[in-house]
Amino acid sequence: MPSDRIALVGFMASGKSTVGPALAMRLGMEFLDLDEAIEHVAGRRIHEIFAEDGEAAFRDLESQVLRESLAGPSSLVSTGGGVVESRANRELLVSRTQVVWLDTRFETLRRRLGSGKSRARRPLVDSLGWEGLRALHRRRRPLYAACAHYRFDTDRDIPVRVARRIEGALRAAEETRA
Numbered sequence: 001m002p003s004d005r006i007a008l009v010g011f012m013a014s015g016k017s018t019v020g021p022a023l024a025m026r027l028g029m030e031f032l033d034l035d036e037a038i039e040h041v042a043g044r045r046i047h048e049i050f051a052e053d054g055e056a057a058f059r060d061l062e063s064q065v066l067r068e069s070l071a072g073p074s075s076l077v078s079t080g081g082g083v084v085e086s087r088a089n090r091e092l093l094v095s096r097t098q099v100v101w102l103d104t105r106f107e108t109l110r111r112r113l114g115s116g117k118s119r120a121r122r123p124l125v126d127s128l129g130w131e132g133l134r135a136l137h138r139r140r141r142p143l144y145a146a147c148a149h150y151r152f153d154t155d156r157d158i159p160v161r162v163a164r165r166i167e168g169a170l171r172a173a174e175e176t177r178a
């Protein structure tokens, strides 16, 4: 195993939830999806938390679940696209995990998000619209860059290939450190 903990970050639909399990299997690590963990703790879907309590309450819960998940046994965590909005979250990720950024062009994301899958977990897609999402993507890229130890383009490759590329880079870095 190349490192104790790994966190996948990136915009919605960058592939975190599909690359994550494939990468965890290759590395023999436990996989945790932060969005799923939030829904489990809250007992509600993400769109319900946004609608009933507001985005700020969701962000508080997200930070809490992130802190708890990084205190547990070593694992590979796939985060929600907005986790980097909080400086405390970014600092936690950088200090406790190998942060892997799945970087994807907006046009690719738009195509994937347009398929309508997983909308229950992505209320921002409906509330912001495409131009709002494009602006959010532009504003967040420097935040992902600020905490990433590794960056991978995910525009062209299918998730299993992205997982293979990440595994190769992590193992190579491990050998260099050894």
Ligand code: S3P
Residues within 6 Å of the ligand: 010, 011, 012, 013, 016, 017, 035, 046, 079, 080, 081, 082, 083, 121, 122, 123, 124
């Ligand atoms: C969000 C991304 C979602 C989910 C929530 C908010 C965001 O996760 O956490 O809808 O602010 O970008 P994914 O990135 O897994 O879609």
